Amino acid sequence: MEEKKSILIFGAGKIGRSFIGQLFGLSGYEVVFSDIDTQLVEALNRERSYTVVIKGAREERLTIPNVRAIHGADEPSVIEEITHASIMAVSVGKNALEKIIPTISKGLTKRFQCYEGRPIDIIIAENMRSADEFMYGLFKQHLAPDFPIDDYVGLIETSIGKMVPIMTADEQSRDPLSVFAEPYNELILDKKGFKNQIPNVKGLAPKENIKAWVDRKAFIHNLGHTTTAYYGYYKHPEATYLYEVLQDESVLQFTREVMLQSADTLLRMYPDDFTANDLEEHIDDLLFRFQNRALKDTLFRVGRDIPRKLGPDDRFMGGIRAAISLQAPYDRMLKAMLFACTFKAVDEKGQRAPEDLLFEQYMERGLDFTLQHVCGMDPAKDQQLLMQAKGYYVDLFPLRA
Numbered sequence: 001m002e003e004k005k006s007i008l009i010f011g012a013g014k015i016g017r018s019f020i021g022q023l024f025g026l027s028g029y030e031v032v033f034s035d036i037d038t039q040l041v042e043a044l045n046r047e048r049s050y051t052v053v054i055k056g057a058r059e060e061r062l063t064i065p066n067v068r069a070i071h072g073a074d075e076p077s078v079i080e081e082i083t084h085a086s087i088m089a090v091s092v093g094k095n096a097l098e099k100i101i102p103t104i105s106k107g108l109t110k111r112f113q114c115y116e117g118r119p120i121d122i123i124i125a126e127n128m129r130s131a132d133e134f135m136y137g138l139f140k141q142h143l144a145p146d147f148p149i150d151d152y153v154g155l156i157e158t159s160i161g162k163m164v165p166i167m168t169a170d171e172q173s174r175d176p177l178s179v180f181a182e183p184y185n186e187l188i189l190d191k192k193g194f195k196n197q198i199p200n201v202k203g204l205a206p207k208e209n210i211k212a213w214v215d216r217k218a219f220i221h222n223l224g225h226t227t228t229a230y231y232g233y234y235k236h237p238e239a240t241y242l243y244e245v246l247q248d249e250s251v252l253q254f255t256r257e258v259m260l261q262s263a264d265t266l267l268r269m270y271p272d273d274f275t276a277n278d279l280e281e282h283i284d285d286l287l288f289r290f291q292n293r294a295l296k297d298t299l300f301r302v303g304r305d306i307p308r309k310l311g312p313d314d315r316f317m318g319g320i321r322a323a324i325s326l327q328a329p330y331d332r333m334l335k336a337m338l339f340a341c342t343f344k345a346v347d348e349k350g351q352r353a354p355e356d357l358l359f360e361q362y363m364e365r366g367l368d369f370t371l372q373h374v375c376g377m378d379p380a381k382d383q384q385l386l387m388q389a390k391g392y393y394v395d396l397f398p399l400r401a
Contacts, residue, residue, distance in 0.1 A: 006030040011091035014164040018181035025064035027201040033069040044069035050177040055294040082107025089123035105142035119195035121154035132157040154195035159188040159217040212273040222315040224259040229303030230339035300345040304353035312376030
């Protein structure tokens with residue numbers, strides 16, 4: 001039986017539709033989504049296409065054709081799709097990965113039984129470091145001990161650099177299937193992870209050392225994005241959009257300095273992959289993209305979920321830990337992280353994110369408690385770092401200390 005040219009994407013959300021689905025759909029692939037949103041699945045099957053609205057200097061509307069969807073709870077259908085797909089992708093968020101891996105494992109098992117000579121590649125379109133190792137660990141829990149995962153399944157780590165804003169309720173009601181996105185379309189992925197030939201899809205950018213590019217995303221893009229939101233909110237709590245706070249030269253300059261400091265660490269980590277000029281150009285391009293008025297990206301979207309963004313291995317603490325290990329400066333990164341403590345941005349309904357309210361409960365128990373339980377600072381091993389953080393906090397927010 002001849003293999004059809006199709007991609008099965010777990011997660012029909014913003015990145016699934018505006019990035020992975022767009023690239024493969026416009027390159028001639030049938031795009032099949034698996035999602036647990038019943039209305040979204042029904043709408044995709046009814047329309048068989050959807051629209052990506054590109055928000056740039058001029059607005060562009062792209063129709064992604066040849067689309068269908070299956071409900072994630074329909075296990076037999078999901079297993080059948082895995083058996084026949086040309087390639088797969090996941091874009092569901094780290095927590096949801098654990099929920100879909102059991103079904104994917106059953107699909108991989110059936111595929112191997114039917115087509116032993118047809119390995120499958122899975123693009124991991126998740127915003128996390130070492131995503132391939134995380135998924136490998138989950139698969140080992142659910143696949144039979146003798147399943148040849150190392151030869152049969154390609155786990156393709158990616159660096160997802162595309163920015164996709166929150167659509168308002170009004171925008172969504174006008175066209176529930178459309179999704180807004182910036183013009184950027186380069187999907188950086190792990191060249192060495194593929195078991196099959198790399199697909200001939202415009203926008204794919206395979207890299208030899210994917211770890212360097214994932215860390216560039218975390219410690220420059222994510223770090224700078226969130227710094228803009230936290231420091232921008234601190235300076236302008238009345239503002240809604242990223243481009244608004246970046247009109248303040250002090251916000252723009254501070255954010256750039258934080259990103260450049262992190263770039264210094266990256267250069268020491270990956271001297272064979274980047275140059276200082278490469279990273280400075282990348283930073284200036286990002287700051288230009290952050291100021292995209294048409295995108296209307298909000299401080300709320302970029303800064304929300306503080307506990308995750310201040311987590312032990314995420315953009316701030318991951319970069320700070322790397323800097324410490326390489327004896328590189330990190331004072332600006334540490335100060336930028338502390339501005340999260342004043343972040344109280346709200347969505348269009350005036351509501352704060354539940355995770356941010358949880359973070360506030362941590363802060364009610366004191367900065368020391370928060371640094372230990374959110375950021376992972378150890379009171380014995382990280383004594384100096386804790387003292388620095390508390391010292392900066394008193395300097396930055398004397399009325400709160």
